[in-house]
Amino acid sequence: MQRKRDDEAFMAALTKHHDALARFARLLTRSHDDAQDLTAETVLKALESWHTVREPDAFRTFLFRIAHRLAIRHNFRHRLFDRIDDGMHDTFRTSEPSPERSTDAALVRDHLKRMSAAHRESLVLVDVLGWTLEDVVAVQGGTVGGLKARLFRARQDLIRRTGGSNEVK
């Protein structure tokens, strides 16, 4: 009975944050399949450690911290085992539903893939998902100042990649 109650509570909490988690995973990984794997693995780990969550309000940070760690591991494995450079990436078949090459969103997503993991994650959490700096620091660790610096460099990097000037407002 207790277990059933726990599962229901977990599902209620997960439903609330699943879409954001999927979006976060999608923008951190290179393909749709990788994103789905990362999401599923995050959910499984969260489920296994659900009993450690005491405050329901802390679930979002808890969930995204797991995703953050798994993404770091995922990137590390990619660096170890993937010998494919970014220039060749477009020549491979992908599990993308339909690449919208002509739209700005597709271009930005493309540039995001080529950014460093830390920059990409900071941009996604703050600029895509609209989190506050304090919430992002709770997931990534470090300080607000450090996050601000990371964000500044990440935005500059994005502008440079899209061929613009270095002015960031």
Next chain:
Amino acid sequence: MKSSNNYLDTLADLGAEDTHITLESTLERVVELRRRRAQHRIVGTVFATLALLTLGFWAFMPPSSPVPESLTKADVANTLTNIPANVLTNVPANVLTNVPANPVTSVERATQPTRRVASAPLKAPYTKVAFDRTGEIRHDMVLRALDFDKAVYEEITTTIGINDDVVMVTNSTNKQTCMQVVCEGGDARTLYCSAPSPSPVMITSPSGRQMMRVEGGVTPSSHLVALRTQLHRDSVLVWYEASPAFLARFHRATSQLDAIASATVVEQSLTRVDLQRCAPSRMIDGSIRMDVTRCGSHERVVRVDLSDLAGRPIPTEATYTQGDNGNAAIVLSSVPAGVAYVRLVSEDGASDTFPVAVP
């Protein structure tokens, strides 16, 4: 197309995009992941169990190689009966009382070593046996304490020619003792270096025949001591000049072994040759000449006998000459280089024996 800064605004649009990852598909994957993990756990457990079983098998099964045929009960019995009495007297009483009445009824093969280990000082009981069994082993340990590098001398005795010399090479850093084999013509051949240690003046066979000579080794005031050891499994005598520096080093070395056998015991077993008793021999016109004036009065010498250290006579021609001014000399020819004994026999049958170092 937007301007570059406007791409930052596009980031916000990405937040509203459909990811095509639904909660249902995620939960399906979670179930699949769980199932796969359970399988991995089972496979891991099976492999770990197999690995443990294999390790246990190797650790506890007796080795399959047979007991060497050469080791028989009779050998063990012989070994036990040949142990010197003084070794047994040093064994604690309770050890002897615990020995079974028939110690060779079952001979178990010792576990064979699987790898070589770095040499380490022998532990006390073994060292005690090593010291008490034969003098050769005892001397060996003193040489080890003197940092005598056996491997280097074995190598030198292998390469050295009959007329070659070994020259000590000056080493300003004093961190190594270096020796160079020099050919008769003066060409340097090979350089050997080892840890700093006293340099022997020569190495001879047990009978005194020279095997290796260090240039300038035997000096007129030499008082030599020899330590027995083995080079290439042949017994040899390593001769040192008993200078104050060497004796100080020797006493330091033996004091380290003092707990096992007293330095006096080691010293008593040394072969000693005191050349100060007589003038050293010299090579003059191809013959060995030795002035024996200070060796005593030999006016009525009728015969000169030569023998090696083992007491075997050396068949060589030797003449005793008495000078006008009271000086006497022995001229030896064809005496092999090394250490020998000269025996002067007088008319009345009295004899005087003394050692001579032949260059």
